[in-house]
Amino acid sequence: MDNATFRIDTVLSDVHLLLPNAQHLMTRLNAVAQPVFVSKFKILKDVEERESASVSGCTVPSTPTEGVQEGVEEEEDASPPRVSHTPPLDEDGDLDVVRRRPLEASPGRESESRTGRGRGREATCPIIIIQASGDAEEGCGEEEDEDADEEDVPRPDIIRIEHTMATPLEDVGKQIWRGAFLLADFILSRQADFAGATVLELGAGTGITSVVAATAARTVYCTDVGEDLLNMCQRNITLNQHLTEGKENQVRVRQLDWTASDLCTDPEEPFAWTEDEVAHLHDETSLIIAADVCYDDDLTDALFRTLYRITSSLRKPSRVYLSIEKRLNFTLRHMEVTCEAYDHFRHCLDELSNMEDGRIQYEVERVPSQSIPQFFQYERVQYLELWRVTAIQK
Template structure:
């Protein structure tokens, strides 16, 4: 292979240049922590070749990519990312005009409270989401994507048969990452996104439309307001879910009781011949809260099994958090 197709890693291995560019691209569009980018490969290439070719390729796959023009990450993030590229370029090769032009474009731009994050699917498509820059915004945590939603989306990509041809209800959909991934990749017949916070519902509806999903598309998609403590039997029967999923909904002891009661109604309100499959994925931030959730499930006569098989890593996020996926049984 030609040198341009392989890059020497810091430990001497030869890796595909396309894989390094993909890592930069995936991390950039998901606005990952800059420290998690594969900078060492770039530094090694600059040391060996004194050429800005790899920096130019990285730039074309990130800030100059058409996806960035359409759904740009935050101004601040792009500014920091370009500054990191320039810092490394300055030490290793001649200046690259396009790099400084890209920085000039964002230096004077105003920061905004919202940004776009794009999560690249294995087939090359992107799930692009409007998210809040702040972790807590408008009194809710539902305007950003959390680890359990990313993990559940990865699990779904490895278990597409769970959703194929079925009606799926998602509780606490947030900005929509998991559900949109399932709609794009797992061929459900119908998908119902739901939440109860007005700001989250507005953002969720916008993201569903942003990704080309409507009631006229396949799968049929709808976004519903669903309050766990006020959902009616008529509403649940009308949805008629074969599969119910939820990610990062077990975080507040004050709302766990309402969630468990709703899950109990879903599991017991169906016909015994067609029991829905119920999957709950949680980032365990507070062990006491999570244990309390499981105890309340037991009191309602709901058992669970932990789905602890490996999943393919598709999206960039911290794997240090403890994430657990469980399947519920009445």
């Protein structure tokens, strides 16, 4: 596995490639022979650390759209306006492609670069610790790490996550996406809202946002599809149990497929729900979260059908928080820069807020990103958004 194999639909999350000083530790191959890495993410409690958390040198400079968005974000209580998708253009009207600057060298990084560590996106050098058997139910690998030092002792400010680096589209959940961090930032900034709550996460991927939610919430149902992905997610929950030590808070990894009409309660199936859990979910859930889950129109439709079905069957009033990254693409079909997945997401939000079924009503609003402090080091790009949907039962 020295060389990564790229297929035509291979996708890469910017999160790992842009972490300026991250060590990407390859620990094993998963059941489908993808290299699995462990990354550590520090929760920045200190205000100064937080203020410098957006990865330096990588933020997208001002574009014609930026002013529009900032104006939108300041009006927290206004109904969600349509954001213009005017792409950045040069004087001739050509698309102005913004290239990321290489990450700046720092004294500390000089010695790192000699060892091949922490050189940013050009040189992501995995350090192979062990190649585990891939049995998802075994321990987290930590005790098998001969080089384990005090850095590997669980710390209350460090989240450790197993993930892959590059995957085919159907496995995107095995990477971490920036939307997961935006949502995690929001949760950490609103601990009182999440304290003691029952939370349902949809499309949880590696489970990082559920891990953060569980620092405050009493129960988190961390859901996704695919046995291999759910196994990885379960490992991550186990890896981070120390964050909820001494509390009764717990994360339950469960299967929840937006394209299915019901929760899977077949005990023969991995990560199935018990009847008690289904009842508990419906009786107690008040918060639903989902990060970066709208990238394919059919799946987005299925997600919104699921949101409608679940929110209208909950006993408590509920709020849904959805993060999304507006990814701009140039398409030959349109001969212009478009963002179809984002446009479809906004269309679904509009449909929800205009829905009148006599039983439930939805209020949709955008949470201004500037109001969310940054607790993790990642690139808080301007195209990263958080939306709140409040379900009001009549």
